[in-house]
Amino acid sequence: MLSSDGGSLVTKASEGHAGTVSRDVCPLCGSTARTRFRAIERGGSTYQLEQCSNCGFVYTSTARFDTADHGDLSKLYWRFRSRHHQIRRLIHLHLKPGSQIVEIGCGRGELGYIMKDDPYGYTGYEPASGLSRFGQQHGVNVVHDFFRPETATPADAVVIDNVLEHVLDPQQLLADAVKTLNGGGLAIVIVPNRDDLRQMVPSWRDARHWIPPDHINYFSMSDVKRMFAHCGLQATPFGFRALTLRDYRYFARAALETARISLLGHNVYAVKPEPQGAMQAR
Numbered sequence: 001m002l003s004s005d006g007g008s009l010v011t012k013a014s015e016g017h018a019g020t021v022s023r024d025v026c027p028l029c030g031s032t033a034r035t036r037f038r039a040i041e042r043g044g045s046t047y048q049l050e051q052c053s054n055c056g057f058v059y060t061s062t063a064r065f066d067t068a069d070h071g072d073l074s075k076l077y078w079r080f081r082s083r084h085h086q087i088r089r090l091i092h093l094h095l096k097p098g099s100q101i102v103e104i105g106c107g108r109g110e111l112g113y114i115m116k117d118d119p120y121g122y123t124g125y126e127p128a129s130g131l132s133r134f135g136q137q138h139g140v141n142v143v144h145d146f147f148r149p150e151t152a153t154p155a156d157a158v159v160i161d162n163v164l165e166h167v168l169d170p171q172q173l174l175a176d177a178v179k180t181l182n183g184g185g186l187a188i189v190i191v192p193n194r195d196d197l198r199q200m201v202p203s204w205r206d207a208r209h210w211i212p213p214d215h216i217n218y219f220s221m222s223d224v225k226r227m228f229a230h231c232g233l234q235a236t237p238f239g240f241r242a243l244t245l246r247d248y249r250y251f252a253r254a255a256l257e258t259a260r261i262s263l264l265g266h267n268v269y270a271v272k273p274e275p276q277g278a279m280q281a282r
């Protein structure tokens with residue numbers, strides 16, 4: 001149902017109106033064919049979710065121009081999560097000292113902070129002013145800007161942690177990131193899972209999952225794999241690779257991921273192949 005004042009984003013879908021942009025094609029495959037997936041009432045507005053008839057991707061029919069959460073610096077605090085430690089372990093497993101880590105949409109820079117004594121370079125890009133200032137004030141190398149592939153320096157790992165669900169063109173952002181990766185480098189992506197088991201709990205679902213206009217893209221595992229394949233990469237769930245024996249609490253999840261069953265968020269990575277002929281050239 002639309003809000004009674006006619007002020008929902010659904011009724012203001014025309015381009016440029018009220019700070020919103022209309023999304024008329026599937027952001028993953030470009031198809032215009034779609035069916036209504038569901039309507040979400042949130043914050044006094046109604047948002048329409050569409051499902052692509054060609055590839056099955058679920059996305060909102062409108063989005064805000066500025067999806068960055070600018071946040072009040074004085075109210076910010078660190079939010080270290082197990083995934084930050086998993087990403088760090090993956091990097092330690094795969095990359096030599098001196099490797100360059102780039103994080104796109106790094107928020108406060110938790111990953112950079114926990115890696116500050118590690119033998120790697122870290123650069124985070126964060127367009128939200130409060131978040132980027134917070135990281136900078138704690139000594140993390142955060143650039144207050146969008147990631148721009150044309151000016152980015154080559155990276156040995158690109159990390160996109162809970163970002164692709166917010167952006168207008170997730171496929172393009174991943175492709176841009178992969179372009180800046182050196183051969184043998186890691187592309188690490190974490191996105192919420194459209195089929196997350198925790199959706200069975202209504203309070204979790206309403207607070208964390210179907211939350212337009214903050215989240216505008218809703219990924220299944222096959223969507224994630226197709227995005228990686230489009231960049232010439234094979235997406236692999238973290239599984240046990242990012243765990244040590246101290247992480248026994250995550251073993252059940254890792255076992256399921258190894259069996260290609262993703263009950264929680266999608267935590268995946270891929271190794272970029274060395275360019276043809278690179279091995280002989282060395």
Ligand SMILES: [Zn+2]
Binds near residue numbers: 027029031053057
């Ligand atoms: Zn599609």
